[in-house]
Amino acid sequence: QSALTQPASVSGSPGQSITISCTGTSSDVGSYNLVSWYQQHPGKAPKLMIYEVSKRPSGVSNRFSGSKSGNTASLTISGLQAEDEADYYCCSYAGSSTFNVVFGGGTKLTVL
Amino acid sequence: QVQLVQSGAEVKKPGASVKVSCKVSGYTLTELSMHWVRQAPGKGLEWMGGFDPEDGETIYAQKFQGRVTMTEDTSTDTAYMELSSLRSEDTAVYYCATDPDTAMGLGYWGQGTLVTVSS
Numbered sequence: 001q002s003a004l005t006q007p008a009s010v011s012g013s014p015g016q017s018i019t020i021s022c023t024g025t026s027s028d029v030g031s032y033n034l035v036s037w038y039q040q041h042p043g044k045a046p047k048l049m050i051y052e053v054s055k056r057p058s059g060v061s062n063r064f065s066g067s068k069s070g071n072t073a074s075l076t077i078s079g080l081q082a083e084d085e086a087d088y089y090c091c092s093y094a095g096s097s098t099f100n101v102v103f104g105g106g107t108k109l110t111v112l
Numbered sequence: 113q114v115q116l117v118q119s120g121a122e123v124k125k126p127g128a129s130v131k132v133s134c135k136v137s138g139y140t141l142t143e144l145s146m147h148w149v150r151q152a153p154g155k156g157l158e159w160m161g162g163f164d165p166e167d168g169e170t171i172y173a174q175k176f177q178g179r180v181t182m183t184e185d186t187s188t189d190t191a192y193m194e195l196s197s198l199r200s201e202d203t204a205v206y207y208c209a210t211d212p213d214t215a216m217g218l219g220y221w222g223q224g225t226l227v228t229v230s231s
Contacts, residue, residue, distance in 0.1 A: 003156070034216040038157070045207060045224055046149075046157065051217025089157050093216045099164035099171040101147070101216065106156040 004029065004090050004104035011110040017078040020107045022090030023071060028102055030071040034093035037066055037075045040106075041086045049088075050075060077109070085111040114138045116208050116222035123228045129196040132225045134208030136189040144210045147218060148182060148193045152204040160193070160206075198229045 005023040012018040022029065022037075029035055035053045038046035048057050050066035053073065063078045073092070077084055090104040119133040136144065147162030161172035161182055170182045181194045191208055205226050211219035 036214075036217045038218075040157075045221040046209075046218075047221075048211070048214075048217050048219040051211075051214045051219070055214075055217075057214070057217070057219050091157075091159075091216075091218075099162075099167070100173070101159040101162065103149075103157045103159060 004092060004102055006090060006104040006107045009108045009110065011112055012080045013112045014080050014082065016080050017076060018080060018109065020075045020088055020109070022073040022075070022104050024092055025071055028092040028094035029068065029073050032093045033068070035066065035068060035073040036091045038089045038091065039086045040089065046089065080111050082111050085109055114144070114210060114212065114220040116210070116220055118208060118222040118225045121226040123230065124198050126199055126229055126231055128198050129194060130198060130227050131192055131194040132206050132227070134191040134222050136191065139212055141184050141186050141189045141191060144212055146184070146191045146208055146210050149207045149209055150204040151207070152201070200229050203227065203229045
């Protein structure tokens with residue numbers, strides 16, 4: 001199972017909005033509403049930001065939103081803040097004949 | 113609130129095995145589907161395997177089949193991940209992760225265990 005495809009890096013200025021794409025296939029992103037997004041700061045464990053495509057866990061800012069169209073999922077961060085600078089990973093359930101999970105390669109977000 | 117506390121860093125020689133533990137508190141292991149994810153230095157996240165609640169079985173990523181074993185001790189609420197035939201490419205931080213409230217969202221992570229494979 002190949003990793004999901006994310007841009008290596010994105011950047012934006014404070015207050016702006018950015019979108020990170022996550023492209024999979026009809027076997028993973030396209031078939032299941034089980035896409036999640038994780039934020040990871042250096043040296044820290046990942047933090048769940050979005051699950052089931054667009055749901056936010058309690059405590060996650062509503063500046064973070066998720067969506068999906070076809071085989072591509074997206075994470076949008078509005079009102080960029082300095083603390084949003086981190087690596088972001090998408091993840092999808094990819095089960096067909098067997099349970100499987102696949103991550104994207106990660107996107108480095110730089111807040112200019 | 114789920115808390116996951118992992119065992120400490122390990123240094124292993126190529127060909128050896130390593131067993132990482134993940135102690136659960138706040139819930140019992142039987143209430144959770146535990147997954148293991150690793151991250152090589154400077155690289156991305158990689159799912160190694162996890163519990164499929166539909167089938168009641170632990171499923172391993174194809175890449176690790178035959179080399180990884182994930183077990184649970186429900187008497188101590190501790191999950192284990194054992195990786196054998198270690199090679200230098202297995203040098204990574206290994207995480208346990210779970211979430212009782214979401215479908216395939218991992219909202220709770222251990223602190224990570226660094227496994228270094230070096231001769």
